[in-house]
Amino acid sequence: MRRRGVIAFLVVLLWLLPGLPGCSWPGAWRKGPKDGFSPEKAAEVQAASERAQQAVDAGELDRAEAELGRLVALAPRSPEGYQRLGSVLLLRGRPVEAEASLRKALELDPDYVGALIGLGRIEADLGQLDSALKRLETAVEIEPHDATGHLGLARVLEALGRTDEALAAYFRALEFDPFLTEANRRIAAIQLARGEADQALVRLDQTIESAPGDSEAVFLRGRAHLALRHVPQAVDDLRNASQRLPDRPDVHVALALALDAASRRGAALQAVDEALRLAPDDLDARSLSERLRR
Numbered sequence: 001m002r003r004r005g006v007i008a009f010l011v012v013l014l015w016l017l018p019g020l021p022g023c024s025w026p027g028a029w030r031k032g033p034k035d036g037f038s039p040e041k042a043a044e045v046q047a048a049s050e051r052a053q054q055a056v057d058a059g060e061l062d063r064a065e066a067e068l069g070r071l072v073a074l075a076p077r078s079p080e081g082y083q084r085l086g087s088v089l090l091l092r093g094r095p096v097e098a099e100a101s102l103r104k105a106l107e108l109d110p111d112y113v114g115a116l117i118g119l120g121r122i123e124a125d126l127g128q129l130d131s132a133l134k135r136l137e138t139a140v141e142i143e144p145h146d147a148t149g150h151l152g153l154a155r156v157l158e159a160l161g162r163t164d165e166a167l168a169a170y171f172r173a174l175e176f177d178p179f180l181t182e183a184n185r186r187i188a189a190i191q192l193a194r195g196e197a198d199q200a201l202v203r204l205d206q207t208i209e210s211a212p213g214d215s216e217a218v219f220l221r222g223r224a225h226l227a228l229r230h231v232p233q234a235v236d237d238l239r240n241a242s243q244r245l246p247d248r249p250d251v252h253v254a255l256a257l258a259l260d261a262a263s264r265r266g267a268a269l270q271a272v273d274e275a276l277r278l279a280p281d282d283l284d285a286r287s288l289s290e291r292l293r294r
Contacts, residue, residue: 218240
């Protein structure tokens with residue numbers, strides 16, 4: 001059981017890290033222009049920086065937070081520590097504290113790209129899309145080769161309904177990081193929404209091959225198979241997705257549709273009933289339930 005818990009944590013961590021720049025840092029502390037450390041203090045700062053990185057690599061975020069707290073106390077004029085601390089706080093599910101830390105980094109250096117991207121993503125999650133867009137556009141302008149900046153910008157553009165621009169930004173992100181799972185997944189989701197299921201399927205196969213733990217990609221691939229009438233494959237993927245994402249009514253609805261296409265009405269009813277248990281007012285689930293019971 002403990003091993004399964006560790007694996008689940010690492011899957012979540014890997015999913016979040018591409019969008020949280022600053023969670024993987026070089027071994028050397030980037031000394032800021034105002035640090036003015038003595039050799040002794042520089043060594044102490046370097047040691048804290050390395051311990052924080054080791055903790056992040058081990059998935060020990062509580063220890064990473066403690067080490068980064070020491071780091072910002074030792075080097076209060078360097079934005080890097082605050083940006084790194086903000087990223088860890090965000091991973092720990094504390095966005096208010098993460099935002100404060102990232103804002104502190106930007107007070108010290110308004111052009112600090114990692115902090116701009118992190119804060120832009122927090123604003124996007126809060127629905128502050130205009131502010132997030134400006135912040136992420138600034139980050140991309142300052143550092144056009146940062147894949148996470150393009151990824152964050154693409155998310156905001158997609159949320160604003162500017163799908164063509166979002167696709168272009170997702171593809172730019174992949175230019176600088178071809179293994180950026182989320183960018184591949186979101187491109188496939190847009191392709192699927194546009195009726196381009198064959199293109200989406202190719203991309204999702206590649207995504208799952210490189211990231212087998214990506215449950216959302218498995219769900220999307222099941223939908224792509226269903227759209228292409230690959231019914232057995234759709235059932236397999238969507239059943240797998242329903243086990244990985246048991247609290248998602250849309251996953252159970254998609255599974256019910258696949259099971260109905262496979263002429264397994266009893267199993268389809270069970271799946272749609274689970275969707276209704278999770279979301280009694282879900283219109284898609286209610287409509288499907290009524291149809292299956294006729």
